Each structure stands twice: as C-alpha cells, then as structure tokens.
Amino acid sequence: MFRQVLLHRAIGLFEGALRAAVDENPYSMVLNIRGHFETTASLGYLCRRLQSLKNGHITAETVDRNLCAQLLATRVESIREVPEPINILSALEHADIALNISVLGASPRQRDILKSSYEYLCEFCHPNFIRTPLLSISINPFQSLDSAMDNL
Amino acid sequence: MSDGEFMLIGYLLISAPAFVELYDLLPEFLPS
Numbered sequence: 755m756f757r758q759v760l761l762h763r764a765i766g767l768f769e770g771a772l773r774a775a776v777d778e779n780p781y782s783m784v785l786n787i788r789g790h791f792e793t794t795a796s797l798g799y800l801c802r803r804l805q806s807l808k809n810g811h812i813t814a815e816t817v818d819r820n821l822c823a824q825l826l827a828t829r830v831e832s833i834r835e836v837p838e839p840i841n842i843l844s845a846l847e848h849a850d851i852a853l854n855i856s857v858l859g860a861s862p863r864q865r866d867i868l869k870s871s872y873e874y875l876c877e878f879c880h881p882n883f884i885r886t887p888l889l890s891i892s893i894n895p896f897q898s899l900d901s902a903m904d905n906l
Numbered sequence: 907m908s909d910g911e912f913m914l915i916g917y918l919l920i921s922a923p924a925f926v927e928l929y930d931l932l933p934e935f936l937p938s
Contacts, residue, residue: 757932764925771918775911783911787918794925801928804935849928856934857927871920878914 756800756825764793784878791872792842796824798849798868799840805852846872 767790774783803820806812819837827839846869853867854860 757929760925761929764922768918768922771914775915780910780914783914787914787921790918790921790925794921794928797925797928797932801932801935804932808935849924852928852931853924856931857924867920868924871917875917 756821757797760793760797764790767793780878784875788872788875788879791846791868791875794868795842795845795849795872798852799845800824801852801856802848805856842872843869 767786771783771786771790774780774786800821803812803817807814807817820840823837823840827837829839847866850866850868851862854862854864858865
C-alpha cells in the first residue's frame with residue numbers, strides 16, 4: 755500500500771510540475787520537482803532496506819522499524835511517541851545505491867544522480883536564491899530564472 | 907521554451923524514470 759501512496763504522490767507532483775510549466779510559474783515547478791525527488795528517495799530507501807533484508811544484512815524487525823519511520827515519523831513536538839524521521843539526504847543515498855546496483859548495474863556508490871541533482875535543485879527553492887532576479891518577477895518568470903542561472 | 911524551463915524539466919526527467927524503475931523493482935525484494 756505504501757508503494758501505491760508514493761505512486762499517487764509522484765503522479766500528482768509530476769502533473770503539478772507540468773501545469774506550473776504551462777503557467778510559467780518556476781517557483782511552483784521547482785517545488786513540485788523537488789517533492790518528486792523526495793518521493794523517489796522514499797521509494798528507493800524502502801527498496802534498499804528490503805534489498806538488505808533479502809541479502810541477510812538486516813533483520814525483519816529493522817525493516818519494520820524503518821517502514822514505521824517512513825509512515826509515521828514527524829518532528830512536530832506536540833506529537834509524542836513517534837519515530838524520528840529519516841533524513842532526506844540519507845534516503846537519497848539509499849535510493850542512489852539501489853539504482854546503482856539493481857538498475858544501472860554499477861557499483862553501489864559509483865553514481866549519486868539523485869542526491870547531487872536534489873542538492874542542486876534545492877538551491878532554486880529558497881527565497882534567498884540570487885535575490886534580485888527572482889524577486890523582481892518580470893513578464894516571463896523563466897527569464898528571471900535564466901538570468902539568475904547566468905549569474906551563477 | 908526558456909533555458910530555465912528546460913533545466914527544470916530535465917530534473918523531472920531524472921526523478922520520474924528513477925521512480926518508475928524503483929517502483930517496478932520493489933516487488934522483487936518482497937518475501938514471497
């Protein structure tokens with residue numbers, strides 16, 4: 755079921771990113787795409803834990819704990835007795851390893867496609883990114899993004 | 907289409923196929 759939840763989320767974010775592109779709204783687009791990376795990371799993390807279980811490196815109880823953390827974890831202090839959330843960069847590392855081994859046929863840490871892309875993408879998500887060009891939204895917001903990229 | 911738009915769609919085209927691959931891969935690791 756968790757797989758289906760992630761699929762629903764991934765489709766929604768994918769469609770949201772495309773709608774934002776049509777609306778020429780780079781802010782919404784970049785946040786949707788970042789959310790998509792986080793969804794992929796969550797699925798990759800689960801794959802990796804199950805892969806480790808199959809290889810006998812971890813126990814079923816550990817996987818159970820990890821899955822509970824994925825489903826229930828929060829840092830909201832008012833909600834007690836919930837597991838600590840999994841760090842997103844750590845989840846991305848696991849997802850990259852799962853992709854390297856099972857999809858690309860590479861060594862576990864040969865490529866970090868998801869993590870490096872996510873880190874770069876995050877630079878575009880914050881209000882302080884190359885302040886002036888992005889905050890002064892021109893007729894075409896993508897022109898602002900382009901000029902911001904040129905200034906990198 | 908602007909360079910910025912191309913760039914962002916490029917990132918989407920990294921994550922989306924990776925998601926599909928992992929989605930298809932996951933059942934292989936589930937206990938039968």
